[in-house]
Amino acid sequence: MDYKDLADKIFPNAKDISYYEEKYPERNLKEGAIVTRFAPSPTGFVHIGGLYQATLAKKLAKQTGGVFFLRIEDTDQKREVENGITGIIDALNDFGLTPDEGMQNETEEKGNYGPYKQSLRKEIYQAYAKYLLAQGKAYPCFCTPEDLEEMRQKQEAAKIRPGYYGVWAKCRNLSVEEMMEKIEKGEEYIIRLKSPGNPEKKIKHHDVIKGNIDFPENDQDIVIIKSDGLPTYHFAHAVDDHLMHTTHVIRGDEWAASVPLHLQLFQVLGFKPPKYAHIAPIMKQEGDTKRKLSKRKDPEAAVSYYSEIGVPKEAVLEYLLNIANSNFEIWRKQNKDKSVEEFDLQLNKMGVSGALFDMVKLLDISKNVISRYDAQTVYNETKKWASKYDTELEKILDKDLTYTMKVLGMERGNVKPRKDIAKWSDIRYQTAYMFEELYEQAQEEYEYQTITDKKEIQAILENYLTVYDEQDDKQTWFDKIKDVAEKLGYAREVKEYKLNPDKYPKGHVGDVSTVLRVSLTRRANTPDLYEIMKILGKDVIQKRYQEILSK
């Protein structure tokens, strides 16, 4: 009896690996093409860190004429969530990160290297496990969880390195006969790798992001096939990325420590290892320590959060790209109108330690992104957002489209466009005074600035109303305001006032127009008043001023 018999005993139906090797041939891509993937567990939740990885992966594949695919890692059935795959695919699509291959929805997939869902690849993993078993490079382990726990405690008490290795690996030295016998008896078992490593020796590894790292060799006989017949992450990673011909594994740096194991797995299996790019996580400051952005504690960890508050996808992507390659913002400054597609991302320019997530910076990028949009785009995006999160606003915007477009187009498309909208949810507040419904329901407190006397305010409004003519061009319009100012004893020109403030105790024309502004909008800060009045129209202006006059 030998290992071959043992392998047949354990996996009698598994195919020879040559079948899979032929079935999944080398990809026919040009030199330098990067094949990479996003490989999440189907929890439905997409973390900003996951989006970050996917963004980089997709971008790199695209830049090099390679392939970006989506593989679902559902080997831990305890973590399974209903419709988890859909959630991931939707998020990816939302951000324009549609994979070239892989799962398309809960059950369907696209591409020649599938299945792209690990639970469907069980027989493939078993074929490779059998291959290892037959060579004596893997073995069944009959230790129970209790045995392992006991072992761990002993190791801990003795203050030695924990794990299943060397003399602690009880089952590795069982004879084939003994193993057969236990199997016959129906003892439960899992399959472990018989690690050939020696921790006294170092392996050299070059990480695409982190550079050269030396690790001790792995000597842990890690589990490759669990008792449910499914592989562990490590084994699935080696088999899948080999068969799917991944050239670059882009993943979070919590995996960096597993590199010795993974390299060993590739070596034992006779595979060519991929390049690894370990990405530093996005962090959050908590007290005086940093930690990874947490799904449970931080709403901003979920990509859905950005959709909810209405930050354009493009802004999130630009922010992520900026964290990845800090020269991105220089590029952006020089190429204001180009698509991010044209930016050349470089993995080796990435930072090696985790950056603190900066919402303020994100919002600033978002302001810039939105400032580049035309009114139509702003409308489209706001409507898309509002239809989900603010249907009242949606209705208001759709009531009179021509009018809405005018409002959203205010000071837009200029050389120096306004940058006061960071997210679609800001629209409601920023344009409140332009829509009667919003204006009326927002009974916010408002303050006049320099001129606060009620009589004085009324005098200004009254005078203004008598001269106001909708047809006036901007110059005429403002000249009339100057006239009013002068008539009521204010300085006609601000400059004049600044020269001789004593001559004008009441103030200047700027103060007068502030009264006009605040009376009309309840805001001290607005875009150009002339434009606002133009769009609002005579009736609304009169109505709002009369209301104040009648008080």
Next chain:
RNA sequence: GGCCCCGUGGUCAAGCGGUUAAGACACCGCCCUUUCACGGCGGAGUCAUGGGUUCGAUUCCCGUCGGGGUCACCA
């Protein structure tokens, strides 16, 4: 604790043996302007620390301190 990685202003960061140590966000001031925003100009603020190596260290080496990661039949 073992192993691995990291340590430039409040944040993101350029830098790779000789620099007045870029830039962006935030902050402050001024200018522009009928307000705000935009824009322009200016300001404050950083090489964790101690030893080496060197004519010269933010850059190279070692220690210390600090931070992060990892040590599952989870990924």
